[in-house]
Amino acid sequence: MYKFLSEDWIKDYAEKWNSNEKLTKELKDFSAKIKYFVEGKEDEGVYIKVENGKVVETGKADSGKYDFVLWASQENWKKLAEGDIINSFLYTINPFIDHINLSVN
Numbered sequence: 001m002y003k004f005l006s007e008d009w010i011k012d013y014a015e016k017w018n019s020n021e022k023l024t025k026e027l028k029d030f031s032a033k034i035k036y037f038v039e040g041k042e043d044e045g046v047y048i049k050v051e052n053g054k055v056v057e058t059g060k061a062d063s064g065k066y067d068f069v070l071w072a073s074q075e076n077w078k079k080l081a082e083g084d085i086i087n088s089f090l091y092t093i094n095p096f097i098d099h100i101n102l103s104v105n
Contacts, residue, residue, distance in 0.1 A: 005077075007060055014058045030052070033047060034068040034069075035066040037069075038077065
């Protein structure tokens with residue numbers, strides 16, 4: 001078990017991501033650089049770089065450019081890990097999913 005959002009943790013996260021065939025297949029057209037950190041500790045953040053659905057790079061985040069920046073309080077990260085937040089969030093947006101257009105023109 002690694003310390004949450006440490007460099008070892010993000011490497012393990014990437015290995016789990018890449019070993020999930022369903023995830024990598026569904027994200028085959030997705031590429032992005034994603035930063036994660038605990039609120040108030042941005043300088044301790046970590047990142048993954050995804051290319052065509054697979055994580056190809058991980059490490060300690062810097063002040064560079066990221067496509068997505070995800071942060072939360074330690075308490076909310078814990079709730080997310082336990083499934084409390086994501087299930088509630090998905091429940092609230094589910095009726096609108098068919099009406100969301102995420103295409104970029």
